[in-house]
Amino acid sequence: MAKRKVYLDNSATTYTRPEVVEAMLPYYTNIYGNASSVHSFGQDAKNALTEARKKFAQLINAESSDEIIFTSCGTESDNMAIIGLLEATNGKHIITSQLEHHAVLHTCKYLETCGYKVDYIPVDSSGIIKLDVLKEKITDDTTIISIMHANNEIGVIEPIEEISKIIKELNSTRKNQIFFHTDAVQTAGKIKLDVQKLGIDLLSVSAHKFYGPKGVGALYVKQGTKISPILHGGHHENGLKPGTENIAGIVGMTKALELANNEIESENKKCSMLREKLKTGILNLIPKSIINTDFSNSVSSILNVSFESVEGESLLLMLDMQGIAVSTGSACASGSTEPSYVLKSIGLDPVTAQGTIRFSLGRQNTHEDIAYVLEVLPKIVEKVRQMSPVWNKR
Numbered sequence: 001m002a003k004r005k006v007y008l009d010n011s012a013t014t015y016t017r018p019e020v021v022e023a024m025l026p027y028y029t030n031i032y033g034n035a036s037s038v039h040s041f042g043q044d045a046k047n048a049l050t051e052a053r054k055k056f057a058q059l060i061n062a063e064s065s066d067e068i069i070f071t072s073c074g075t076e077s078d079n080m081a082i083i084g085l086l087e088a089t090n091g092k093h094i095i096t097s098q099l100e101h102h103a104v105l106h107t108c109k110y111l112e113t114c115g116y117k118v119d120y121i122p123v124d125s126s127g128i129i130k131l132d133v134l135k136e137k138i139t140d141d142t143t144i145i146s147i148m149h150a151n152n153e154i155g156v157i158e159p160i161e162e163i164s165k166i167i168k169e170l171n172s173t174r175k176n177q178i179f180f181h182t183d184a185v186q187t188a189g190k191i192k193l194d195v196q197k198l199g200i201d202l203l204s205v206s207a208h209k210f211y212g213p214k215g216v217g218a219l220y221v222k223q224g225t226k227i228s229p230i231l232h233g234g235h236h237e238n239g240l241k242p243g244t245e246n247i248a249g250i251v252g253m254t255k256a257l258e259l260a261n262n263e264i265e266s267e268n269k270k271c272s273m274l275r276e277k278l279k280t281g282i283l284n285l286i287p288k289s290i291i292n293t294d295f296s297n298s299v300s301s302i303l304n305v306s307f308e309s310v311e312g313e314s315l316l317l318m319l320d321m322q323g324i325a326v327s328t329g330s331a332c333a334s335g336s337t338e339p340s341y342v343l344k345s346i347g348l349d350p351v352t353a354q355g356t357i358r359f360s361l362g363r364q365n366t367h368e369d370i371a372y373v374l375e376v377l378p379k380i381v382e383k384v385r386q387m388s389p390v391w392n393k394r
């Protein structure tokens with residue numbers, strides 16, 4: 001039995017806050033009507049939906065609640081933004097970055113098979129997109145630029161406002177507008193989202209990353225931005241997301257974002273302190289550790305570290321036996337033996353990339369959790385290294 005249970009995989013998913021569960025419960029038991037039904041049960045559900053949409057719009061500083069489409073996850077929001085926009089505008093060319101989440105990358109790969117042209121912009125050694133390359137790649141056919149707000153593996157924050165300025169300037173003289181999408185799944189609840197200040201047309205979020213329930217997300221679509229549905233059926237969500245609305249989930253997500261927004265400063269302060277303690281401890285106690293997260297420009301929850309001559313998956317399993325949950329990359333790619341494409345894109349060699357762990361902190365973590373990790377981790381790394389032929393030959 002492990003001495004302690006420590007969850008450091010909050011970028012994969014978070015627990016649902018009890019206040020959120022409480023806010024959701026009535027929509028399972030009492031107010032369970034279908035928001036499309038005409039009777040009072042349906043109208044009660046519809047009122048809750050309307051209120052949640054208004055509140056959600058305020059929380060991200062949207063101009064109108066009509067700009068919010070509730071979806072079932074971040075992946076759906078990303079697909080809807082990119083495919084939906086291309087279809088509605090007869091677009092041809094997409095620009096994205098090399099370190100996007102698979103929800104964007106695989107969507108773009110799929111679109112390539114449908115005949116769309118996609119450019120994947122490289123990043124520098126800290127993971128920031130190369131703006132000069134981005135500018136060079138823009139053509140008259142460019143319809144959408146999709147760049148994530150913060151990366152899920154290394155935590156780097158991309159210069160969204162700067163990219164938006166570049167696009168706005170170009171749009172002022174172009175015939176075909178370029179639309180700007182950002183995947184804000186890793187920043188919602190950690191950075192106060194302001195869609196107007198960011199200057200974006202489309203923004204994706206997912207509730208389970210900020211202590212909301214799983215199975216619900218949102219897509220912000222700026223007024224005047226045309227998108228087509230990617231699912232076909234009823235008229236829900238302005239015809240863009242057919243299917244009976246998940247009222248409990250939507251209410252829960254809105255509550256979770258409200259709570260997170262109110263606590264952003266204090267939570268970031270706490271997370272930064274814990275992350276610093278973890279980083280310093282690792283560097284002091286474990287030789288040949290490489291920090292892949294740029295502390296001057298990242299979400300405070302993520303610490304990505306490589307350990308020379310260590311196999312990340314072995315480390316993960318041994319940490320798990322001691323009650324510590326981490327990941328070797330994004331949750332969606334875990335189990336894959338390929339080194340992380342994100343780490344490759346910042347210039348890590350494949351062997352170092354294989355020896356990498358992502359610690360992602362959350363609101364439940366304490367100093368005692370970090371002390372426990374620092375007690376256990378050096379011994380495990382040493383043990384794994386002792387089994388490594390590469391380490392022993394040094």
Ligand SMILES: Cc1ncc(COP(=O)(O)O)c(C=O)c1O
Pocket residue numbers: 011012072073074075076078101103148150151152183185186206207217330331332
């Ligand atoms: C940056 C990013 N985008 C999209 C997603 C997909 O979100 P969901 O799991 O809600 O589909 C994730 C999930 O890890 C993510 O980190």
